[in-house]
Amino acid sequence: MEQFLDFFGNHPGLFAALGVVALLLVANEVHGHLTGGKRLSVPEAVRLINDRDPIILDVRTPADFRKGHLLRARNAPVTKLDEHLGPFAKDKSKPVLVYCALGSNAVTAAERLRKQGFAEVYPLRGGLNAWLGANLPVTTK
Template structure:
């Protein structure tokens, strides 16, 4: 134990840097959970799609949507999400799966949908990139 304290004293700057990095990681996770809720993995999203028939919302720009999207996805660009809130809120009890390209902006849209009365809203972790990386199907129709 004495060697540990000696090592700690000799490398104090490294330990402080380690504590700062750990604090930033925890803060990042807490911020993500507060602003977008827990993000859903691709495996959990497949289970949700197969078991509960969610409303799937693609919030990417139109050009990206045309290049490929999840089967049955409703296109509502993030920049114009307020224009689509009425259509999305028709069935508030139905779960909603929201995705973007990389998973960054889906949390913000998910939070907005929750504030507008949607009961269950799940952002997709990693967005459509994670979906295609997992070799899951997309369509252009």
Template sequence: MAQFIEFVSNHPVLFALLGVLLILFIANEIHGAIAGGKRLSVPEAVRLINDRDPIILDVRPPADFKKGHLLHAYNAPITKLDEHIGQFGKDKTRPILVYCALGSTAVTAAERLRKNGFAEVYPLRGGLNAWLGANLPVTTR
């Protein structure tokens, strides 16, 4: 404990930066939970895909989509999402699973889809990286 106090007294700027980063991280997580609604874990997403046949929406850039994506996923980059909304069908009650690389962009996309009247929109927590981390398959077709 004495070493910690000595470190803080010798490096107040570093300690202040640590505090700011911690606060920003917590604020980001709270914002995602409030604004993004329920974010699905990988097992929950697999269950949704198997049980309810959702629209699977990849909001990454086309180059990343071509490198690998979930089976039957549509690519609608976040920058052009509004242009693609009409492609998702007129049934706005069908669930939508949205993912990006890490999960944060999917929350933004989910907010926009909800504002356009889609009832059930679920961002994938951790994005495609979490999917790959669970050793689940992706396709390049």
């Protein structure tokens, strides 16, 4: 314990940075829950895909989409999301799985989709990076 106190005394900047990072992580999670609804983990997203056949939207750029995306995903860049909703707007009761590279743009897209009247919109927590981190397949077709 004494070594910890010595370390803390010698490196207050490190502990201040650690506190700021921890606070930002908590604030990000709280903001996501308040605005983005439920974010699905990778196993929950797999369950949704297998059980309910959702609309899968990749909100990354077309160039990133061509490098690899989830099977049956449609590219609808977050900056042009409204332009790409035409084919999906017919059945707004169908669940929608939205993902980006890391998950933050998916939350923004999910908010916009809910405002458009989609009943069930789920951003993928961690985005495509989490999907790939779980060793799940992507396609370039």
